[in-house]
Every structure is written in structure tokens, then in C-alpha cells.
Amino acid sequence: MTVAAIELRDVSRHYRGKGSWFLKAEPVRAVDGVDIALNEGETLGIVGESGSGKSTLGRIAAGIEAPSSGHVSFRGAPYAPIGSALWRRQRRNVQVVFQNPSQALDPRLSIAAQIRQPMTAHGIEAGDDTVAEMLARVGLAGLGNRFPHQLSGGQLQRAVIARALALSPDVIVCDEAVSALDVSVQAQILNLLQDLQAEFGVAYLFISHDLGVVRHVSHRIAVMRHGRIVETGPAAVVFAQPQDHYTRSLIAALPAASPAARRARDGRQSASLSKVR
Amino acid sequence: MTVDVLERQGVGSAGALPATRTPPADTAPAVEPVLSIDGLSVGTGNVDIVIDVSLAVAPGETLCLVGESGCGKSLTCLAAMGLLADPVRLKAGSVSLQGRELTGLDEKHLRQIRGRDMAMIFQDPAASLNPVQRVGRQVAEALVVHEGLGMRAAMHRAVELLDRVGIVNATSRAEAYPHQLSGGMCQRVMIAMALACRPRLIIADESTTALDVTTQAQILKLMKTLQQETGTAMIFVTHDLSVVAEIADRVAVMYSGRIVETGLVDDIFDHPGHPYTRGLMDCRLHALSATSERLAAIAGTVPRPAARPSGCAFRTRCPKAAERCETLPLPRGFAAGQTVACHFSGPAQ
Numbered sequence: 001m002t003v004a005a006i007e008l009r010d011v012s013r014h015y016r017g018k019g020s021w022f023l024k025a026e027p028v029r030a031v032d033g034v035d036i037a038l039n040e041g042e043t044l045g046i047v048g049e050s051g052s053g054k055s056t057l058g059r060i061a062a063g064i065e066a067p068s069s070g071h072v073s074f075r076g077a078p079y080a081p082i083g084s085a086l087w088r089r090q091r092r093n094v095q096v097v098f099q100n101p102s103q104a105l106d107p108r109l110s111i112a113a114q115i116r117q118p119m120t121a122h123g124i125e126a127g128d129d130t131v132a133e134m135l136a137r138v139g140l141a142g143l144g145n146r147f148p149h150q151l152s153g154g155q156l157q158r159a160v161i162a163r164a165l166a167l168s169p170d171v172i173v174c175d176e177a178v179s180a181l182d183v184s185v186q187a188q189i190l191n192l193l194q195d196l197q198a199e200f201g202v203a204y205l206f207i208s209h210d211l212g213v214v215r216h217v218s219h220r221i222a223v224m225r226h227g228r229i230v231e232t233g234p235a236a237v238v239f240a241q242p243q244d245h246y247t248r249s250l251i252a253a254l255p256a257a258s259p260a261a262r263r264a265r266d267g268r269q270s271a272s273l274s275k276v277r
Numbered sequence: 278m279t280v281d282v283l284e285r286q287g288v289g290s291a292g293a294l295p296a297t298r299t300p301p302a303d304t305a306p307a308v309e310p311v312l313s314i315d316g317l318s319v320g321t322g323n324v325d326i327v328i329d330v331s332l333a334v335a336p337g338e339t340l341c342l343v344g345e346s347g348c349g350k351s352l353t354c355l356a357a358m359g360l361l362a363d364p365v366r367l368k369a370g371s372v373s374l375q376g377r378e379l380t381g382l383d384e385k386h387l388r389q390i391r392g393r394d395m396a397m398i399f400q401d402p403a404a405s406l407n408p409v410q411r412v413g414r415q416v417a418e419a420l421v422v423h424e425g426l427g428m429r430a431a432m433h434r435a436v437e438l439l440d441r442v443g444i445v446n447a448t449s450r451a452e453a454y455p456h457q458l459s460g461g462m463c464q465r466v467m468i469a470m471a472l473a474c475r476p477r478l479i480i481a482d483e484s485t486t487a488l489d490v491t492t493q494a495q496i497l498k499l500m501k502t503l504q505q506e507t508g509t510a511m512i513f514v515t516h517d518l519s520v521v522a523e524i525a526d527r528v529a530v531m532y533s534g535r536i537v538e539t540g541l542v543d544d545i546f547d548h549p550g551h552p553y554t555r556g557l558m559d560c561r562l563h564a565l566s567a568t569s570e571r572l573a574a575i576a577g578t579v580p581r582p583a584a585r586p587s588g589c590a591f592r593t594r595c596p597k598a599a600e601r602c603e604t605l606p607l608p609r610g611f612a613a614g615q616t617v618a619c620h621f622s623g624p625a626q
Binding site: 260 | 345346460489490491493494497516517518519520522523525542543546547556557560561562563564565566571572573574575576578579
């Protein structure tokens with residue numbers, strides 16, 4: 001068996017909850033006993049509603065946050081303590097792309113400088129050619145001298161992706177990476193992510209609340225609820241034959257793909273209702 | 278009981294409104310429209326952001342306004358509500374609600390109309406609700422202001438309204454502050470506020486965008502049910518085409534400040550006429566009809582109003598663009614009730 005890029009075994013993350021003077025604080029179980037593995041070069045989608053713990057899971061997988069209990073390993077080796085020299089070397093291979101690119105970029109630095117920064121931090125020689133190549137790869141050729149406020153939301157997200165790619169990581173954790181973008185731009189970014197995966201073999205832990213997006217990009221999907229994973233499986237199977245009732249309720253709540261599909265569904269619902277009566 | 282509550286509260290004019298939805302067969306509704314916007318232009322200085330927009334919405338009808346961010350959807354709604362703030366101002370056009378011209382009305386008169394005859398629901402309920410006032414009181418406020426009720430009677434009705442929008446334990450929840458309620462609950466409160474005075478028109482600007490899918494499904498269903506009961510006209514702004522499929526009777530697609538296509542929702546989905554509408558349809562992702570193929574993205578982004586290309590604003594991103602696109606295409610009939618502003622749109626087969 002091959003070693004997974006990232007593996008989480010029985011991982012939990014509890015935060016101290018809010019109590020009051022007569023009530024003991026119950027811990028918030030943001031992540032509660034999760035087992036998942038992200039294989040090399042694959043996309044694992046994590047879906048769930050807000051508060052399901054998917055972002056915390058992403059932070060733990062990226063090594064930015066330590067779990068309260070359980071084991072996280074990167075290519076078979078456990079993450080070193082946060083802040084240590086070894087941890088820094090490990091972190092080089094796992095990058096993160098967050099939802100809001102304008103918050104993820106420094107407003108006072110040019111795009112090129114921000115792409116160079118992680119390379120300099122890891123002691124890698126970063127010539128102008130390397131940076132220009134990264135920019136071209138994400139479709140921002142010639143825009144390196146621009147500042148964040150001069151670019152659109154889609155372009156900014158491309159810059160963030162270029163910065164994440166600069167260290168040629170094995171894994172990129174995408175936390176709602178396309179959720180803030182318009183559909184047309186979202187499609188551009190999803191295509192770019194898929195191209196980069198084909199070219200560099202990077203694996204994605206793709207976290208999103210948007211089931212359509214997750215289905216499109218993911219090989220496998222894990223459905224999260226209340227900090228636990230309620231269902232995992234190949235993307236097509238999870239949607240075609242959902243096993244868990246929560247997954248089924250998520251799918252049932254999806255808006256219709258077209259007015260005709262809506263009428264078909266409403267017809268089925270009223271038919272089954274009248275049967276009950 | 279639901280209808281009763283609204284019936285008892287109301288001025289008794291419910292009979293004048295059709296109880297069921299009556300989607301008109303043509304873009305110009307046969308019934309007198311609740312709201313009609315004609316030749317609306319909005320902008321700052323010498324830059325026009327919304328240009329020559331005309332819309333009408335009939336009683337009981339839901340019109341969806343669709344387009345990417347920066348296309349002028351929200352500004353069109355704000356202009357309709359008379360909520361434009363400096364430096365953005367109305368440059369031309371008229372907005373009339375039930376035959377009454379709203380442009381040029383002073384703030385005092387507008388304030389009497391807003392909340393009573395037309396109400397707006399925004400995207401982020403947390404930002405729209407007053408964080409230091411109990412939600413019941415916020416719902417009651419509209420009733421005190423517009424219907425001259427005393428606070429006690431208004432609170433009583435506020436609780437009924439909260440119950441009506443599906444808030445369990447409405448009596449105790451009315452005492453809650455917004456931060457004690459979830460996002461979906463807050464949005465229900467916003468809907469209760471909008472419904473309080475039984476307006477003829479509700480404008481919902483991305484009202485379900487920030488919600489989880491299960492909550493969104495509940496809210497959309499709620500809005501549809503309430504609309505069927507009250508015959509309110511609704512303008513629903515969204516960039517999500519599956520929400521459009523759920524809720525719209527008619528659709529208007531906006532691009533860079535102009536309406537580029539209008540039509541009945543089925544026609545828009547079955548045979549979109551404008552390349553932009555087609556592009557939006559193609560890059561949609563739906564969990565139940567996924568393909569492993571590469572997505573058809575629309576290249577580029579919406580131009581800023583100051584840098585809008587001459588002629589058809591979409592030509593810089595359009596796969597069909599040709600020389601004649603440098604002149605502005607006028608909206609023309611495409612299929613029955615469907616209008617498209619594109620040089621290449623012939624009548625549908």
C-alpha cells in the first residue's frame with residue numbers, strides 16, 4: 001500500500017466552550033474523532049454546513065493547528081511541534097488557499113514580491129524568471145508589478161494560487177477557495193486547479209459548502225457534520241447513492257438544476273404526500 | 278390560521294390581489310404592474326453604472342435579476358427603493374409603484390412608502406438587524422410607524438409574524454437579540470419585518486446567498502408560500518441560477534449595467550438567447566448532474582463602468598464578437614416573451 005500524503009487518525013480538536021457562573025463550560029467539539037487520508041495527487045472534497053468543523057479539519061491537515069488528540073502524519077511522518085525547524089520544512093510541502101484573496105495578500109506589496117516571499121523564507125533562490133513563470137502559469141503574465149487593489153477578485157485568487165505553488169507543494173488545502181467568486185470566474189479557477197494537478201501532481205484537500213463544486217473537482221468526498229465524518233466515498237457514488245441520512249437531506253435541499261427539474265421534484269413530493277394521506 | 282393572521286392584520290384589501298401566481302405571457306405584464314422601472318440610469322459624475330434599465334413586475338410574480346457582481350443588479354434595486362446615496366445618483370428614468378411616481382419624491386414621502394408598500398431584504402441579516410434591540414421589537418417598529426399601532430398591539434402581531442415565518446417558540450424568541458439567533462433565524466426575522474405591513478412589492482437582494490443549502494431551501498420555500506398567500510410581487514436578485522430555477526417566473530439578465538436578456542424562466546433555461554446568458558448556464562455546477570468534463574468558463578471579468586467597451590459591453594469576453602458588436606445592439610424579440618440584446622440573436626427555432 002502506498003503512503004498517504006496526509007493522514008489523520010482519530011483526530012479531535014476541542015475548544016473551551018462558553019460557560020456561565022452556574023453552568024460548567026462544555027467543550028466545543030469542532031472536530032471529533034476523524035479518520036481520513038488524502039492520497040498523492042488526488043482531490044478529497046470535504047463538504048458540510050457552516051459550523052461542521054471542516055475548516056478546523058483543514059487547518060489541522062495543513063499543520064497550522066495541532067489537534068487536541070489523535071495523530072496527523074505527512075507522508076508517514078507525524079507533524080513536528082508547531083514552530084520547530086522540522087515543522088517549517090514540512091509546512092513547505094503543504095500550502096493553503098483561503099476564501100478571501102484580498103485578505104490573504106499584503107496590500108502594500110506587489111504581486112511578484114508576494115510570490116517570491118515564501119521562496120525567500122525557505123531559502124530558495126527566486127529569480128525574476130521563476131516568478132514570471134509562476135505568474136504565467138496561473139494566467140497573470142506581465143501583471144507582477146501590480147498591487148492587490150489593481151486586480152480583480154479572480155486575478156487575486158490566481159495570485160494566491162501562484163504563491164501557494166511557488167514552493168512546489170505536494171498538497172494544497174483549499175478552504176472555500178472559490179466560494180467568493182462569481183460563477184464564471186469560479187469556473188476559470190477550478191479549471192486552473194485541475195490543470196495544475198495534471199501538470200504537477202499536487203493533491204487537494206478541497207473544503208467547500210457548495211456540493212456542485214465539490215462534486216466537480218473531487219475524486220473522493222467526505223461529508224462532515226458536527227465535527228464527525230458521516231460518509232465518505234467516490235464523488236459519483238456519494239451523490240448517486242448517499243448512505244447517510246444527513247447526506248440525503250443535504251442533497252434533497254439542493255436547489256433544482258432547471259425549472260423543469262423543479263416541477264418534476266415538486267410533482268414527486270406532492271404525489272408521495274397524497275399517498276401518505 | 279396563516280392566512281387568517283395576515284387577513285386580520287391587513288386593511289382588508291386582500292381580495293384585490295390574486296391568490297395564485299399569474300405569470301404573464303409577455304414581458305409587458307397584462308395586469309397593471311406593481312412596480313415599473315422605465316429607462317433607469319444611475320451613476321456618479323460622468324460615469325453611468327446602470328444604463329437604460331426597464332423592468333416591470335406584476336402582482337404575485339417573481340422576477341429574478343441575474344448577473345455577476347458589478348453588473349448593477351443591487352444598484353437597480355436601491356434606485357427602485359429610493360435608497361441611492363451620494364455620490365451615486367439617479368440620472369434618468371422613472372420608477373413607479375402602483376402607478377405612483379417615486380422619483381423626485383422627498384425623503385419624508387419615501388419613508389412612508391418604504392416598509393409599507395415596498396420592502397427590501399438584504400443579504401446579510403446580521404448587518405441589517407439592530408444588534409442592541411430585541412428582534413420582536415424590531416418587527417413591531419414597522420407596525421407602529423406605518424399602521425399607527427400601539428407598542429403592545431404591535432408586539433402581539435410581531436409574535437404572530439415570527440410564528441408565521443417558521444420561528445418556533447415565537448413568543449420567547451421575540452425577546453432574543455440578533456446574536457442569539459442563527460443566520461437562518463435572523464433571515465426569517467428580516468422576512469417577518471418585510472412582511473409586517475403586507476407590502477405589494479418585496480425586493481430580496483441575494484437574501485439566501487449566505488445561508489447553508491438546507492436553510493436556503495427552507496427560506497426559498499417560505500418566501501414562495503407567503504407570496505402565494507399574499508399575492509406580493511417580488512424582485513429577487515441572485516447570481517445563483519439554481520435559485521432562479523427554484524423561484525423565478527421571469528428572469529432579467531444584467532451585464533455591465535444593462536439588461537441583455539429577459540424572458541420567462543423556462544425559456545431562459547431552455548433556449549438562452551444572449552451569449553452571456555448561455556455562458557452563465559454553461560459554467561454552472563450542479564451536484565446531481567455533474568460532468569467530469571472541463572468547465573466552459575467565460576474568459577475575463579465584468580469591466581468596470583469607467584472602462585466599459587463601446588457598443589456591446591460583453592464583446593471583450595464574447596466568443597462570437599465581431600466588428601458589428603462595436604455598435605450597441607438594441608433589445609429585440611427572440612421568442613415569445615423573450616427579448617435579447619445581441620446582434621447575433623436570431624429568433625429561436
